[in-house]
Amino acid sequence: MWTMDELVERVRLALAAQYPGAPNGRIRDLPDRRAIRWYATTGLVDRPAAMRGRTALYGPRHLLQLVAVKRRQAAGLSLAQIQAELAGAGDAQLAEIARIPADLLTTAAAPTAADTPRARFWADAPAPPTSAPPAPAPPAPASAPRAPASASPAPAPSASAPPGAAPSMSAPPMPAPVPAAPGTPVAAVALGGGAVLLMPGTPHGTDYADITAAAQPLIDLLAARGLLANPDGRHR
Incomplete structure (x- = not known):
């Protein structure tokens, strides 16, 4: 099965040899997506063989029909004449008119990224953990209390300032006292x-x-x- 774009590409390859082209500027050398839908509406081409979600899929008979229509148009026939001739035509009659290489009718095209079904990741079972979670760290041994790292003592007042005066902001901060190690006399x-x-x-x-x-x-x-x-x- 092929998508519409893959079908159009196979039509182009099938007409690459022994195809004089459209007889006038009003007819396209190759059918586009709009023309294929119109052919399916008028009965020149069968409806899609299957649907993959919202993507229409086509098979070898659709390729035979499209190439046969373009070859008859190149010969000067109108769509009404082609429809009268090919309506209900079998694959053998279409193959005789279309003259398509056998490999184009049998070789399957690789699916494109747009046609590849998306993985249903939400339906997959969660993967088992690869290792046990790390054990919690043991508590630190008790020690003498320390002054908070962020706390700094207030600056000492100036020597010339009277008792109780506000400390000078220019005085350097004094270092926090460091307690002796536990057990030290x-x-x-x-x-x-x-x-x-x-x-x-x-x-x-x-x-x-x-x-x-x-x-x-x-x-x-x-x-x-x-x-x-x-x-x-x-x-x-």
């Missing part, structure tokens, strides 16, 4: 004025005095900014 060293230094490990002997002396500039800064609980008790 933490020692507290009093620096005076109520300030306490927390540090990992345990100081011994003169470590306390050396730490207090080294931290004196920090104590003075905290006192100047009003950040000590007992400013008068700082070391000098």
